[in-house]
Amino acid sequence: MSSRVGVAIVGASGYAARELFRILLNHPGVAITAATSRQDEAPRVDALHPSLARRIDLVCEPFDADRIAGKADFALLALPHTASMAAVPPLRERGVKVIDLSADYRLADAQVYADWYGHAHTDARGLDEAVYGLPELFRPRIPGASLIANPGCYSSTSILALAPLIAEDLIERSGIIVDAKSGVSGGGRAPKPSFHFPECNENFSAYGVGRHRHTPEIDQVLTAVAGGKGDPVETIFTPHLVPMDRGILATVYAQPKRTAVEHDLIELYRSFYASSPFVRVVSHLPATKDSSFTNFCDITVRVVRGKILVLACLDNLVKGAAGVAVQNLNLMLGHPEETALL
Numbered sequence: 001m002s003s004r005v006g007v008a009i010v011g012a013s014g015y016a017a018r019e020l021f022r023i024l025l026n027h028p029g030v031a032i033t034a035a036t037s038r039q040d041e042a043p044r045v046d047a048l049h050p051s052l053a054r055r056i057d058l059v060c061e062p063f064d065a066d067r068i069a070g071k072a073d074f075a076l077l078a079l080p081h082t083a084s085m086a087a088v089p090p091l092r093e094r095g096v097k098v099i100d101l102s103a104d105y106r107l108a109d110a111q112v113y114a115d116w117y118g119h120a121h122t123d124a125r126g127l128d129e130a131v132y133g134l135p136e137l138f139r140p141r142i143p144g145a146s147l148i149a150n151p152g153c154y155s156s157t158s159i160l161a162l163a164p165l166i167a168e169d170l171i172e173r174s175g176i177i178v179d180a181k182s183g184v185s186g187g188g189r190a191p192k193p194s195f196h197f198p199e200c201n202e203n204f205s206a207y208g209v210g211r212h213r214h215t216p217e218i219d220q221v222l223t224a225v226a227g228g229k230g231d232p233v234e235t236i237f238t239p240h241l242v243p244m245d246r247g248i249l250a251t252v253y254a255q256p257k258r259t260a261v262e263h264d265l266i267e268l269y270r271s272f273y274a275s276s277p278f279v280r281v282v283s284h285l286p287a288t289k290d291s292s293f294t295n296f297c298d299i300t301v302r303v304v305r306g307k308i309l310v311l312a313c314l315d316n317l318v319k320g321a322a323g324v325a326v327q328n329l330n331l332m333l334g335h336p337e338e339t340a341l342l
């Protein structure tokens with residue numbers, strides 16, 4: 001036990017936290033030494049998440065940076081945005097490395113954050129130092145980071161779908177259409193009217209059209225993938241809510257700069273992701289159930305009437321949240337990226 005690294009899970013009662021527990025309880029190099037919740041009665045983790053009964057014997061405590069620093073080297077924050085940026089500075093001041101699952105450290109520019117999230121950013125230093133935790137694109141930067149901004153679930157799907165085309169400068173950068181669908185757990189465990197069963201069951205609707213907060217995140221990262229050369233990437237990102245528990249499928253439409261050949265594109269994707277164990281470039285059309293409860297993102301490419309279509313899917317709670325957080329933790333700890341994730 002002593003050779004294990006102590007990890008705290010902050011925001012323990014939520015869905016992303018449940019996945020963190022589920023995955024990390026199988027990790028040979030990690031001990032979950034603390035869990036926090038605002039709930040009054042110091043709930044046991046397995047009372048919050050009965051699926052974890054007999055797997056974990058841990059009581060939640062209120063958030064206290066000193067206590068966490070006394071027990072853990074890493075904190076994985078599964079808090080809503082704005083709550084994270086209040087918790088991150090005191091943890092980092094005490095030497096705790098942080099992987100933040102919220103959106104608070106994903107956008108490099110505080111003004112862009114304020115514009116899309118409607119709140120001023122209060123941790124300029126953290127924002128400056130955070131590394132965007134999408135290992136497939138930024139793997140070399142992750143081991144040395146002290147603060148990781150874990151990507152959004154729609155963002156990961158869309159970025160992984162588009163990165164090879166942008167990196168190779170094969171498509172026009174404006175007007176890229178990302179038509180994405182998510183299961184309801186993407187909205188978290190806290191009840192909201194649109195997620196109420198009679199509202200979302202047997203229903204299918206778009207939301208956030210033209211103003212979803214993952215738009216600037218997708219554009220920012222893909223513009224970085226382009227190497228800062230040329231025009232910025234501008235996507236038209238439209239999310240939809242699908243009445244299923246989990247999973248995201250994005251269908252991306254892009255205008256090629258020259259004639260596109262499907263077979264060559266599939267080969268490009270295979271070579272681009274050859275060193276990325278969690279991207280499966282497939283020839284069939286991916287379906288959410290194929291990646292459910294896994295850390296895989298499945299991607300394929302088609303050419304239809306001269307346009308490039310990329311279809312990508314992943315599990316929003318795993319590759320879209322807790323799984324990629326553990327991928328990042330593995331890289332920071334020097335473990336194989338796949339540890340506890342296969």
Ligand SMILES: NC(=O)C1=CN([C@@H]2O[C@H](COP(=O)(O)OP(=O)(O)OC[C@H]3O[C@@H](n4cnc5c(N)ncnc54)[C@H](OP(=O)(O)O)[C@@H]3O)[C@@H](O)[C@H]2O)C=CC1
Binds near residue numbers: 013038188
């Ligand atoms: N769901 C998903 O698919 C994905 C989620 N994310 C991000 O991960 C984070 C967690 O998401 P998810 O687990 O779905 O969310 P949940 O709503 O399920 O859980 C968040 C937890 O944070 C705690 N919390 C809520 N509000 C506050 C607050 N104001 N201050 C402190 N703690 C608070 C609550 O725990 P308690 O009441 O016990 O204190 C709650 O259970 C979010 O930032 C989300 O955007 C990222 C990618 C995908």
Ligand SMILES: CC(=O)N[C@@H](CCC(=O)OP(=O)(O)O)C(=O)O
Binds near residue numbers: 153183185187239320
């Ligand atoms: C279905 C649903 O509501 N999904 C969430 C996205 C969840 C996620 O990845 O985003 P953050 O980490 O940025 O919150 C939404 O559209 O806001």
